[in-house]
Amino acid sequence: MTAARWAKLGINMVRIHGGMFDRKGNDPTVIDHHQLERMHHVIQVLKRHGIYTHVSHFFPLWMQLKASDGIAGSALGKHPFTLPYFEPRMQQIYRDWLKQILTTKINGKALIDEPAVACVEIINEDSLFFWTFSAVAIGDGPLATLESQFAAWLTKKYGGLDKAFAAWGKERHQRDSIDLRRAAVLDAWNMTRDGMQGEDKRKRMTDQIAFLATTQRNFYRDTATYMKELGCRSPISASNWTTADNLVLGGVERWTYLATDVIDKHGYFGGKHEGDAAGYSVREGHTYEEACALTDPESVPISYLQITGRPHIDSEIAWNKPNRFVADGNLLVASYAALQGVDGYIWFAAEDGNWLNNGNGKWTWMMPGEIGQSPAAALQYRRGDVTESEPVVRQVSNDADVLLLNGTGIVEGKNVDFRITGIPTSSDANPLSAFDPLTYFAGRVERSFERNAKPISQDLRKLIDRSAKRVTSVxxxxxxxxxxxxxxxxxxxxxxxxxxxxxxxxxxxxxxxxxxxxxxxxxxxxxxxxxxxxxxxxxxxxxxxxxxxxxxxxxxxxxxxxxxxxxxxxxxxxxxxxxxxxxxxxxxxxxxxxxxxxxxxxxxxxxxxxxxxxxxxxxx
The missing domain is CATH 2.60.220 (Chondroitinase Ac; Chain A, domain 3)
Structure with a gap:
């Protein structure tokens, strides 16, 4: 019933979002075969109704570290955010899961042989550039591993660790050690505009960011290669997350995704909402404010700075509750996704095909104002009724510019995902003051890494009228x-x-x-x-x-x-x-x-x- 109803309402891709690992015992590599069988069943049912599947199988928030994981010195009891990018044991555990998920045959067919799988995601909402990147969260053992890797990277770049330290001037840390072959990796705040004040600090942080970006991109590259060696023919996406300061790090984060096939991101819109567990539920005693997306375009997460030549999706989009102003969501997303040439949006979230049956939901897709508005919006989007724009702005970049933090800022709509705090809004965009964030609603904005690409900057003054508070598409x-x-x-x-x-x-x-x-x-x-x-x-x-x-x-x-x-x-x-x-x-x-x-x-x-x-x- 669920698949039939979703297909009837215009849905043609569903994201299966859940862990496949079994944490009940002491072997961290074991997967839950019941969950795997269930996923295969859901994929087949959706397929019969013409619906593709996007597979999201690992989110560090679903896992708490145990001694039996065998990661020496890890932060036991904490979530393994950032560890997959650099910690060898965590990477091996992850690959063991991946091999079983992709190659185990259920009813004679493995996931790698299923053409209805439209995309496989490597990791959900994780990054070396988000607030979860900290020495305390990483743990002493993995931190020592990462800092040894950083020292090796610096030695290769400068010809010696002592030369790297000298290049940073007075910017030293107590964990820096030539004898131990270790260079301190500083918490996420230090990579923000506020955190890298001063010439010496900026030199050090530029090196750290380049090292972390290379590390993160290499993880995505190596993982995607491994998946393809296993026989995976589905497109692969890296992650979909944000950073501690997108005006410095946003473009770096997206650059790391170029190691895979598909660029992904997430976006949530809503008003102020506070109280116990307000990040993921609605309860008596919570305080909230209504918010209408149509009066605040710079806070709506449907602006997408795209990379030329790559498909782009948003695998989580939602208008958060409580809020009376949700009727505009489907039409806004469908219209501007088409204008910008975004290849897919997946609304969050639904457990089944029934109408929502309680008032506690934060992300209430199965409501008449959400999925109920999908039929017309989905048809308009997929049929191409709204004309896709040619690029109105194109920035031309290269790998070296990214690693030197030249032009790596991203100004997109604000994301009110429950895990995000302290993210600057586009009104803080002093380094990009020449770029009007309303440009996305005039047409496509892109960043190109192609060698012969030419910059584009159309005159949009007739389309963006801030005095009249109006923007018209090109x-x-x-x-x-x-x-x-x-x-x-x-x-x-x-x-x-x-x-x-x-x-x-x-x-x-x-x-x-x-x-x-x-x-x-x-x-x-x-x-x-x-x-x-x-x-x-x-x-x-x-x-x-x-x-x-x-x-x-x-x-x-x-x-x-x-x-x-x-x-x-x-x-x-x-x-x-x-x-x-x-x-x-x-x-x-x-x-x-x-x-x-x-x-x-x-x-x-x-x-x-x-x-x-x-x-x-x-x-x-």
Whole structure:
């Protein structure tokens, strides 16, 4: 049922996100065969319904280190963040898992032989450049290993460890030792703008960052090579994480991903939310603030600085709860992913195909305002209704520039993933002040490592109007008025408006006019027969307002009751007037896409949507 329902709602790739290892015993290399069998079963069921699978099998947060792991001097009881990149024993454990996951045959077939696996991810949300990189978290034993590796790297670069220390001037650390062949590797903060103040400190940190970047990229390269030697034919992605300071390290992080086939990242949008376990749940007593993506484009994580010639995905995207403003999410993502030429977005998260049955969820994909808005958005995206932009900005770089921290900053939308604290927003982007972060909503922005590539910097002043708080795509199809909180999509086959609708009044698009009395919502009109809306004989009108669980109650921003089923949806109030009114008939569908009655004529091309009609089919 789950796969069939997801396919019906427009889903064509699912990310299986869970560990395959068995930590109950003392052998760290053992995998859980029941979990592996379950994953194979899910892949086959999804495949029967035309859905690809993305495999995410290792997240350090799922594992706590034990003495029996055999990693001498590790931080027992802690998560092994960063260890796979450099610690030999951890790398061997990981490869043992990987071999079993990829090559074990279930019902006669191994994962390496499954064409429905669209991508295999090496490691989820880990990096040598994030806040989890610290001496305390790494542990004394692995730290000594890493610092010995750093000393060897420095010796090769400078011709001697003493020469490296001399190059750093007065910037020395108590763990630096020529006798022990060891150079201290400093915590993540030291690699940020605040942490590398002063000429000597910057020299040292530039060397450290170059060493860590090379180490991380080599891990991805060697792991991908090993996977292919095992017979893996699926595309491979590295990780999908952020850094302690993207204005220094963001481009370095992405550069390390070039060792694999696919570039990936994650993004979450939401308002302020505080309280016990607020990072991953919604509970009574939590405090929160509403946030509308449409009024704050620089905080929306759908800006993607892409690397020329590589496919790009976002394997986790979500509009966090609690928040009444979720109806814009699907249309925003589908529209700008298409404009920027991003190859896939995977919404987070769902356990099965049923509607959500409690109010505790932080990431509530199985709700009418989320997956319920997927049919029109998915069709618009996959069919290419929104025209992909040519690059409006292209930065040309090379490996040497990256390792010298020349032009490695990334300014993308803010990510409110629960593990991120202290990440600077694009408003802090002094080193990149010449780059307007709204550029992503005008067209594609990319960084090229190709030898003969030419920089591009189009004049976008007519498209980005900060005084009017409006940005228009270079294609002319997307207009984002963030001052009023309104986005319009205007293409031959797909026309839509989302945001604060009643304030907007009548919105005239290419072949229709949309008007709504809802304070906030979305109305999306799309051709179902691949013809332009002007002549289409089968059209979907998808509309949404706001949702909450029955009984949800908050006072002054404090949650008093998270609510329960049934899911409540605010009445739909909208009219759609078609320019070509000839022969139109409308059939209202229920929330599962089934007709609730017979088709009725649409008088004079003016259709008033029923208050409970998320979906209406119009024929002519």
């Amino acid at each position: 294609t002319g199809e997307l207009t984002w008025n963030y001052g009023d909180g309104l986005l319009t999509v205007n293409t031959p086959r797909s026309q839509a408006v989302t945001g604060f609708l009643s304030k907007a009044g009548a919105v005239k698009l290419g072949d229709l006019t949309i008007e709504s009395q809802m304070e906030y919502g979305t109305v999306h009109v799309i051709s179902l027969d691949d013809q332009p809306l002007a002549t289409s004989r089968r059209i979907l009108i998808q509309a949404f307002s706001e949702e909450k669980m029955y009984g949800f109650r908050a006072e002054n921003g404090v949650i008093k009751d998270v609510g329960r089923v049934p899911i409540n949806v605010r009445d739909i109030q909208a009219t759609v007037k078609f320019s070509n009114a000839a022969g139109l008939k409308a059939t209202v569908l229920d929330a599962n896409g089934y007709a609730t009655g017979n088709a009725s004529p649409v008088a004079n091309g003016m259709l008033s949507l029923q208050r409970d009609a998320m979906y209406t089919i119009v024929t002519r």
